Amino acid sequence: MLRLVNVNSNYGLVHVLKNVSLHVGKGEVVTIIGANGAGKTTTLRAISGLQPVAEGQIYLDGKDITGIAAQKLVAMGVAHVPEGRQIFAPMSVHDNLELGGLQVYRRFGRKQLKCEIESMFERFEVLRDRQNQYAGTLSGGEQQMLALAMALMSRPRLLLLDEPSMGLAPLIVKEIFRIIEELQSENGLTVLLIEQNANAALKISDRGYVLETGRIVLEADAEKLLSNPEVKRAYLGREQREIWE
Amino acid sequence: MGIQRGSIYALVAIGFNMIYNSTGIINFAQGEFVVLGGLMMVTLTMNLSLSMPFAFLLSVLFVTIVGFLMERLTINPVREPTVLRLIIITIAVSILLKGLAMCIWGKGSLYMRQFTQTGPIEFFGATIMPQTLWIIGILAAVVSAYILFFNFTLTGKCMRACSINRDSARLCGINDRLMVMLSFALSAGIGAVAGIIITPIIQMDYGRGALLGLKGFGAAVLGGLGNSGGAVVAGLLIGILEAMSGGYISSHYMDAIALIVMLFVLFVRPGGIFGKSEEIRLKEF
Numbered sequence: 001m002l003r004l005v006n007v008n009s010n011y012g013l014v015h016v017l018k019n020v021s022l023h024v025g026k027g028e029v030v031t032i033i034g035a036n037g038a039g040k041t042t043t044l045r046a047i048s049g050l051q052p053v054a055e056g057q058i059y060l061d062g063k064d065i066t067g068i069a070a071q072k073l074v075a076m077g078v079a080h081v082p083e084g085r086q087i088f089a090p091m092s093v094h095d096n097l098e099l100g101g102l103q104v105y106r107r108f109g110r111k112q113l114k115c116e117i118e119s120m121f122e123r124f125e126v127l128r129d130r131q132n133q134y135a136g137t138l139s140g141g142e143q144q145m146l147a148l149a150m151a152l153m154s155r156p157r158l159l160l161l162d163e164p165s166m167g168l169a170p171l172i173v174k175e176i177f178r179i180i181e182e183l184q185s186e187n188g189l190t191v192l193l194i195e196q197n198a199n200a201a202l203k204i205s206d207r208g209y210v211l212e213t214g215r216i217v218l219e220a221d222a223e224k225l226l227s228n229p230e231v232k233r234a235y236l237g238r239e240q241r242e243i244w245e
Numbered sequence: 246m247g248i249q250r251g252s253i254y255a256l257v258a259i260g261f262n263m264i265y266n267s268t269g270i271i272n273f274a275q276g277e278f279v280v281l282g283g284l285m286m287v288t289l290t291m292n293l294s295l296s297m298p299f300a301f302l303l304s305v306l307f308v309t310i311v312g313f314l315m316e317r318l319t320i321n322p323v324r325e326p327t328v329l330r331l332i333i334i335t336i337a338v339s340i341l342l343k344g345l346a347m348c349i350w351g352k353g354s355l356y357m358r359q360f361t362q363t364g365p366i367e368f369f370g371a372t373i374m375p376q377t378l379w380i381i382g383i384l385a386a387v388v389s390a391y392i393l394f395f396n397f398t399l400t401g402k403c404m405r406a407c408s409i410n411r412d413s414a415r416l417c418g419i420n421d422r423l424m425v426m427l428s429f430a431l432s433a434g435i436g437a438v439a440g441i442i443i444t445p446i447i448q449m450d451y452g453r454g455a456l457l458g459l460k461g462f463g464a465a466v467l468g469g470l471g472n473s474g475g476a477v478v479a480g481l482l483i484g485i486l487e488a489m490s491g492g493y494i495s496s497h498y499m500d501a502i503a504l505i506v507m508l509f510v511l512f513v514r515p516g517g518i519f520g521k522s523e524e525i526r527l528k529e530f
Contacts, residue, residue: 074418086413088406098399099406102418105399134474153416 001026001190002158002230004049007056009039009046016042018214019056019204024158025206029184031222033198034211040194041083041210044160046079047192049056049073059159066175073104079156083163083194085143089136090225093127093146096135100150120149123179141172158190159183173197177204198235202226249377249446250460251484253279253383255369255463258468259391260432266408266471267428270331274315274339275436276458280346282308282437286357297360305437311342312433316426325481329389339454346451354450362441380442387438388477403430408471441459460487463507483507 002024009017016039024030034040045051047058049070058066065073070080083140088096097117105113121128124145130138133145144164151159157238165173181204183189191201195201202208202222210218210231225231257275262273268327284308289300320326320496346396359376366373395401406414407424415421440449441456464483468475490502 048416050415068417069420070412071418071420074416080416082412082416086410086416088409088413090409091402091405095402099402099414099417099419101401102403106418150417 001061002192003059004047005057005059007043007046007101008054008056010054011042012102016214017046020211020214020216021056022209022216022219024190025189026190027184028039028207029180029193029205031193031195031201031205031208032211033195033201033208033225035230035234036103037213038205038211039214040211041162044082044162044192044194048078048079048160050172056147065238067184072094075106075152077155077157078160079151079158080160081147081151081162081164084166085140085147085173087135087143087146087150089134091135092132093135093138094131094221095152096146096150097127098129100153103154116153116155120153125147141168141175144168144172144176152183156189158192159191161191163194163196165195173200177201180204198231199226247485247488249380249443250487252380253397253439253443253457253480254460254464254483255477255480256435257388257457258440258464259310259387259473260435261462261465262471262476263428263432263435267404267425267467268320268326268331270328270335271471272337272429273332273434273458274342275432275461276454277310277342277346277454278312278436279341279440279443279456279457280449280451280454281311281342282440283292283357283444283453284346284350284440285437285450285516286354286441287442288350288450291357292356299523301441304441305434308437308440309430311429311433312436313426315433317361317427320425320429329470339458343451343454350451352451354448355444355471356448356501357444359445376442376444376445377421383438383442384477387435389474390472393437460500460503463504467507467510485502520525 004022006019006021007017008015008019020039020043032040032043042051046053047071049068053066057064057065060076060078065076088099094117097111097120100114101116104116108223120130126142127146127149128160130142135143138146148164162181164176168176177200180191180193184191193201194206202225205222208220208222208225209216218229219224220226228235257279260275261271262268262277264275282304286300289295290297295303315338315421318340319330323330359374360379361375363375366375366378369467384491395405402429403414403419404424406417407419407421411421417494460483463479464480467483468477468479483506486506487499487503491499494502
């Protein structure tokens, strides 16, 4: 469904992505793991059109989408939940969802938008109770739910998730991963996931990539990555705990 | 007298805020929008003798188009927009517009009759010109329309979303460039309204833009950049302060006193009276 071919990208003079190639099949959950600064976020930003691609191509369903602006890609079914819960804090939860559903409004009108918001409330009950509150007053977990709900409002086929568990309590992390799994199995949503919590992410993934200083160094099934000693040492931190014990 | 001028500063400040919120820059051509609105209104009513409401709409429309063209021709094509570059462009546009206005309308100040031809009204011992009521009424109407637009329409919410977090807004499918264009057009329209309602009182000429713009900027800063409620209060405050200092101290220092107060506030509270200090640290200047 999604294919990156030798994608290169820079921040000014810093060469961040070096010939990154990866693919995500329809209905798959794929995780990219890697250390801080490896280029995980940049990869997602390049896919969603926020970060200019210097070289290489990005294909969505076989169509070249390199260089298409972010606001247009949303209409093509790509939703990106950026790192750090980038919601519109001084606006109400309801307004946030409305903006998330802009695509629905443009295509089907206000009535359908209301229906969609209602169905989001069914999935995320917390948000219904808080719909008139400012989004910035929500707790971290609720904000992440809102960010996820906003992305889902655009009816995506491909969901890009950037560190959905960052800074959240373990219980909420569990809940978020449960929702991602649910979306994938029920709606056949394709998910490309970035996580620091590599362990939890790989458990719900089909495949994974390891990104190191802007290069893909490893690609394997999620289970294989989970048992790979090199990956364990660098990203899962299990061996270290064994040493301690 | 103070409230009249204050209302104008408030409207100019709202225009500043609108563009500041969508692009992060100060549009120094805002004063020129005010002048163009006023001058156009004079031509339409006094020379072409159109009816007041019709001329009003036409002038606002005209300046809105000027704002739209300004964004399309000078802001949008910039390849790497930085705050400083864009600000310098707005200064250039303001000089250009001032020059054009001088060529078209000449150097003299133009007279325009008041909106309604009734005499002054007595009100608790104060004498009020009917035009003052018009000004206050129109300010109230513009502010309410502004609030309704930004809080209850989807387009308004999109514009706010864009100013809060541009990347997130784009990920929702909002065309940020379109929002910038819209903010220029709208703020030009608001500037025109200000120019039109003040012209019967101060007699418009081509060179007034700079000072009107500066005072409006003062109001915007005083109220906290980007905070439009604050801008209205601060605008009225500056206007009243000016009138008071004109009456009690000397009318020669009228302009200076308002600006001195503004400077003082900036020394003590750089975020403006209503601005939050944490917020100002995050802004670009």
